[in-house]
Amino acid sequence: xxxxxxxxxxxxxxxxxxxxxxxxxxxxxxxxxxxxxxxxxxxxxxxxxxxxxxxxxxxxxxxxxxxxxxxxxxxxxxxxxxxxxxxxxxxxxxxxxxxxxxxxxxxxxxxxxxxxxxxxxxxxxxxxxxxxxxxxxxxxxxxxxxxxxxxxxxxxxxxxxxxxxxxxxxxxxxxxxxxxxxxxxxxxxxxxxxxxxxxxxxxxxxxxxxxxxxxxxxxxxxxxxxxxxxxxxxxxxxxxxxxxxxxxxxxxxxxxxxxxxxxxxxxxxxxxxxxxxxxxxxxxxxxxxxxx
Amino acid sequence: xxxxxxxxxxxxxxxxxxxxxxxxxxxxxxxxxxxxxxxxxxxxxxxxxxxxxxxxxxxxxxxxxxxxxxxxxxxxxxxxxxxxxxxxxxxxxxxxxxxxxxxxxxxxxxxxxxxxxxxxxxxxxxxxxxxxxxxxxxxxxxxxxxxxxxxxxxxxxxxxxxxxxxxxxxxxxxxxxxxxxxxxxxxxxxxxxxxxxxxxxxxxxxxxxxxxxxxxxxxxxxxxxxxxxxxxxxxxxxxxxxxxxxxxxxxxxxxxxxxxxxxxxxxxxxxxxxxxx
Numbered sequence: 001x002x003x004x005x006x007x008x009x010x011x012x013x014x015x016x017x018x019x020x021x022x023x024x025x026x027x028x029x030x031x032x033x034x035x036x037x038x039x040x041x042x043x044x045x046x047x048x049x050x051x052x053x054x055x056x057x058x059x060x061x062x063x064x065x066x067x068x069x070x071x072x073x074x075x076x077x078x079x080x081x082x083x084x085x086x087x088x089x090x091x092x093x094x095x096x097x098x099x100x101x102x103x104x105x106x107x108x109x110x111x112x113x114x115x116x117x118x119x120x121x122x123x124x125x126x127x128x129x130x131x132x133x134x135x136x137x138x139x140x141x142x143x144x145x146x147x148x149x150x151x152x153x154x155x156x157x158x159x160x161x162x163x164x165x166x167x168x169x170x171x172x173x174x175x176x177x178x179x180x181x182x183x184x185x186x187x188x189x190x191x192x193x194x195x196x197x198x199x200x201x202x203x204x205x206x207x208x209x210x211x212x213x214x215x216x217x218x219x220x221x222x223x224x225x226x227x228x229x230x231x232x233x234x235x236x237x238x239x240x241x242x243x244x245x246x247x248x249x250x251x252x253x254x255x256x257x258x259x260x261x262x263x264x265x266x267x268x269x270x271x272x273x274x275x276x277x278x279x280x281x282x283x284x285x286x287x288x289x290x291x292x
Numbered sequence: 293x294x295x296x297x298x299x300x301x302x303x304x305x306x307x308x309x310x311x312x313x314x315x316x317x318x319x320x321x322x323x324x325x326x327x328x329x330x331x332x333x334x335x336x337x338x339x340x341x342x343x344x345x346x347x348x349x350x351x352x353x354x355x356x357x358x359x360x361x362x363x364x365x366x367x368x369x370x371x372x373x374x375x376x377x378x379x380x381x382x383x384x385x386x387x388x389x390x391x392x393x394x395x396x397x398x399x400x401x402x403x404x405x406x407x408x409x410x411x412x413x414x415x416x417x418x419x420x421x422x423x424x425x426x427x428x429x430x431x432x433x434x435x436x437x438x439x440x441x442x443x444x445x446x447x448x449x450x451x452x453x454x455x456x457x458x459x460x461x462x463x464x465x466x467x468x469x470x471x472x473x474x475x476x477x478x479x480x481x482x483x484x485x486x487x488x489x490x491x492x493x494x495x496x497x498x499x500x501x502x503x504x505x506x507x508x509x510x511x512x513x514x515x516x517x518x519x520x521x522x523x524x525x526x527x528x529x530x531x532x533x534x535x536x537x538x539x540x541x542x543x544x545x546x547x548x549x550x551x552x553x554x555x556x557x558x559x560x561x562x563x564x565x566x567x568x569x
Contacts, residue, residue: 006462007393008472012386012401015443019405022440023413026421030414088314096304097311105555106315109322112551112558114501116519117540120526121321124339124533132324132339139340166318174559223410230503234523248412255416255508263416270412278410 027271034265040258052265062242063250063266070246070270073161074225080165081221082214085172090202092173093180104177108170115167119234122163126150150236156243160235164228172217179213180206219281226274322544329537336534351538359525359539361518365546368517370431372499375438379446379495380488382439387450388480392462402451408444415508422509429511437509438499446491453487454480486557493554497547518543 034052036045056063088107092100110118125132126149134146149159187205196204207214229248232238238245238253245253247270254263320341328336329351331344356362386405390398418437419428427433457480465479503519510516513524522543529535551558 003393006466006472006475007389009389009397011389011472011476012398014382015386015447016401016405018382018436018440019408019443021425022418022421022437023408023411023443024404026414026418027411029420030417033417033420091307091311094307096307098308103311103315107318108559109548109551110318112497112501112547113544114503114519114547116501116503116523117543120522120536120540121325123526124536125321125324127339130337130339130533132321132341135338135340170318178559219410227412234503251415252507255419260416264414267412267414267416271414274410274412278407 030264031268031271033261034268036261038261038264040260048261052261053269055262056265056269062245065242066245066247066250066266067269069157069244070226070228072157073164073228073246074222076161077164077168077225078218078221080161081168081172082217084165084169085217086176086210086214088169088173089176089180090206093177104174108174110167111171113167115230116234118163118167119231123150123235126159151240153240153243156236156240160232160244163235164231167231168221168224172221175217176210176213179210183209222277223274226270325537325540328533329541331534333532333534336532336537339533348534351534352542355525355535355538355542358529358535359521360513361521361539361542363514364516364518364521367431367515368500368519368546371435371438371517372496374435375442375499376492376495378435378439379442380491383443383446383450383491384481384484384488385476387447387454388476388484390447391451391454392459402447406444406448406451408441409448413441415504419508428509429515431515434505434509434515437505438502441505442495442498446495449490449494450484450487453484457483489554490557493550493557496550497558500547500550518546 033045035047035049037048037051038045055061056067091097092103092107097103113121124130126134128134128146128148128151131149133149137143137145147155150156183206187209188201191201191205227248228246229252232244232246232249233252236244238249247266251263251266254260254266324339324341327341327344328339330347330349331351332346332348335345390402394402422428422433422437425433427436461479461483462475465475470479500517501519502517503523506515506517506520510520513521516524522539525539526536529539
């Protein structure tokens with residue numbers, strides 16, 4: 001049978017062309033534009049070499065702060081979501097928990113909400129005078145614990161990351177539960193006969209067998225974290241000052257300011273960053289396949 | 293009761309307790325919001341868990357009228373449904389060919405497209421591309437854009453599914469005289485119903501919830517979907533928490549409905565994506 005005839009190439013054309021034009025092309029074009037002084041105020045676009053990149057990486061520019069924030073956000077939320085998701089998955093697969101599916105559904109439910117809506121919900125919940133959170137603390141008599149959660153410079157970033165974890169942990173939990181279900185119970189039975197404790201089983205059976213799932217989850221979390229925009233835009237819009245600004249909020253800021261070259265340069269920095277990361281992951285997976 | 297049994301009971305009670313506390317912590321913001329959406333504006337100024345003294349159902353009517361929710365609801369529905377239909381058609385055809393004939397160009401094409409799962413979108417340059425094609429501030433533009441950005445993950449999921457359909461089916465169909473398009477439309481497409489449902493539910497929710505694309509590419513408030521309308525409403529009525537709460541609840545209803553109805557597809561899709569890898 002002729003495979004080329006039976007599975008004609010033009011079946012994949014629609015998806016490929018659309019993806020190329022509206023996803024891949026802008027990425028490449030954006031890199032080209034990052035070497036120019038493209039802006040809204042003049043029609044001529046001139047080549048400026050690496051000047052835009054120099055503006056980002058030299059001196060003590062605000063852009064470095066955004067990049068740093070993006071990295072911190074990514075690392076912290078990935079860790080928090082993985083730990084929370086894994087612990088919840090382990091808890092909600094135990095036999096003695098009542099109404100397991102109900103708990104799972106509740107904890108997953110924030111995942112179906114828009115980041116924007118979650119941002120707005122928490123913006124109102126965390127309002128310093130009228131918000132639920134501070135009112136709740138006051139009603140417990142903990143007036144001293146009330147804070148300006150979203151305007152205090154020291155607190156705002158941890159608050160944002162906690163809200164993001166609140167939304168994202170359910171997803172990780174569901175994925176890990178699916179992974180746990182695929183582990184044969186025989187391992188645990190054998191370990192029980194040998195007298196292994198819960199933590200020994202966790203360390204020697206569960207974690208090693210969950211490793212592929214955990215790697216995937218980490219890749220998802222990291223690429224999400226690096227590209228985060230909606231959540232931060234709706235919660236704080238990068239403020240107060242630059243305290244919670246990340247790369248994509250900065251891109252939007254430059255975009256609305258008309259400094260298109262800077263916007264596309266920041267976007268390209270992110271592009272290169274993720275590309276290098278992906279290359280590293282693929283390489284390390286390949287070398288592992290060779291080993292095994 | 294002996295000591296071991298006692299210890300076990302305690303840890304069981306403790307485990308259940310922790311589960312209840314976490315579930316409560318997750319659900320409380322929504323409960324507070326729901327209660328606040330029925331309060332009068334004076335009462336809602338202090339957000340608490342107490343029941344409204346007087347149930348004000350008019351809040352919702354006010355929000356629908358002032359927030360122009362009906363038109364943005366229809367916009368959101370139009371964008372989500374049209375893009376999802378396009379995605380399902382384009383991706384299932386592509387996944388079929390790429391999965392069945394996974395060599396040479398097709399192999400390259402597959403990795404080329406799924407790399408888009410992780411790559412960021414350069415919105416500034418995308419603006420330029422959209423302008424070139426006259427797609428900025430048009431409904432068709434935003435629909436095509438959503439389709440394009442959803443293709444990578446959808447293709448990845450569908451590709452995995454198609455490879456589980458035995459190839460012998462194709463061979464039998466060809467022997468019976470099937471042409472390629474007949475093979476796809478009459479034999480393979482019906483078998484792909486489960487993955488198409490997953491694609492439908494996952495993409496519907498992510499497009500309905502999206503906020504970035506209209507922010508960049510739709511300037512005209514008449515074309516805004518729910519998310520952007522809510523954001524705008526929040527800015528304008530920041531001091532009427534009862535109205536804001538009602539507005540947010542109304543935005544949540546469609547996705548929660550899709551979530552409850554399509555739960556099994558969501559969980560299936562989410563976990564097959566990450567577990568298979």
